[in-house]
Amino acid sequence: MRQLLLGVIAVALLATPGRADDAELKRLLQHGPWPVSTPRDPSNAASGNAAAIALGHRLFFDARLSANGAVACATCHAPARGWTDGRARALGLADVDRNTPTVLDVALHRWFSWDGRADSLWSQSLKPIVDPREMGASGEHVARIVRADATLACLHAKAFGTPPGLEADRALVQAGKALAAFLETVRSGRTAFDDFRDALARGDAGAAARYPAAAQRGARLFVKSQCNVCHLGPAFTNGEFHDVGVPFALGAGRVDAGRSEGIKRVRADRFNLLGPWSDDRSGTVAVKTRHVEASHASFGQFKTPSLRNLGHTAPYMHDGRYATLRDAVRHYSELDVERIHTHGEQLLRPLKLTPGEIDDLVAFLESLTDPAATRVPAVPPAMGCGP
């Protein structure tokens, strides 16, 4: 049966020069099906709670949360820009050193931020609020905003069972948990690649053939080049950290240490999963935090981003150095192994792609984009808490 299926699949791939072998086909199928379900976060009792989602939605777009009242979460994570800002490096109240990552499908991540400084979506969500370069506010400020707004206060009470209080850390954590509940709903939909992948899975050669030939060649090149070793699974990421040869010097004698600094921060974070604010009393979700280990190789490593929706999220890399997908693909084609940390990933080698192969890989990557992922979500009902 398996041979029959693979035979059908191979027929579907005849549009590409040469014949995909069984291993390539198997690897392509591992990138689906999509979408995948998002499990509730045991560390966040508000995860999946309708009132928390409604509250989080409102907080996400509310610039009053920032110190100057002018910067909202959505300022940098703008839906129309694929939930990023289109800038090389973020700009909140001041310049930030890194590119704004999209929050599309962020609920599927294991670690958060480019360096994994947060071990939960809720603890990540509260960090920009208090970062002086981003929103520059405080727990006290958040508490005042939520208490003073009748709709927010009402939704807060429905979400958490008690009215919003004055305690700064609690206000911050609850805002983070409401934001996380909302962000769990920010999901991208199906793409041209998903239709192709599912057609292969069910042996529908006709449907598979509708996927552009260049993208088909790019898909095969993607797995043949072992890009899928790090960009694996339906979300096209292994959720971990790698040094891919992007320089980490920030200028003026500063460096971005990436994961090594992220591990220090998450361990020191009073809002991490080992602390009192986690709602997971079993400690199950904190296993990663208990066991994460820094090594020499952690320096200069950054999180493997998902490749979904790249068509919306330029520029690329942790520092936004590449304006186009073609530039990013060229990076891997011309990879300077001397730039990779001496403890770096031995898997990485320059792909030495031809211009046509670069075109094919770009076509494949563009096919991972959900055209509807830039839509602004409707404001959830206020659940009797106001307009």
Next chain:
Amino acid sequence: MEERRGPVRYALSVTLVALLIGAAAVEACELPAGFTPRGRLESAGVTVVFRTLPPAIELGRHFAVEALVCGDGASPVLTRVDAQMPEHRHGMNYRPTLAGQGNGRYLAEGLLFHMPGRWELSFDVEAGERRTRLVTDVVME
């Protein structure tokens, strides 16, 4: 440290049947009830019988290893469980914790394989002055 590689290589995405052993082969380790071993490694005088929890390892999912260690002569002690990807020249991004549970039984928690390919799962055992590393391959697909 002496390194002994187990005779087993298995693809966990399929099953682990290649290494399943009969209870008779590990009688010396006195398997507790319900302990279905996934692999058995032997070096001179030392045997490690282990299972993974959950039984099927998934890429990107934490898992634990429960091991029974037994041997001739000096009581062997399991001192470390770890894993490496030799071709990539890196290990896991997590350091497993190891807890003894008595009677030669150990629980290592916090392992995670984050990439497909060949991993070497290793068990460091001390028996008197002798240190032995027993290694088995785990191929993740």
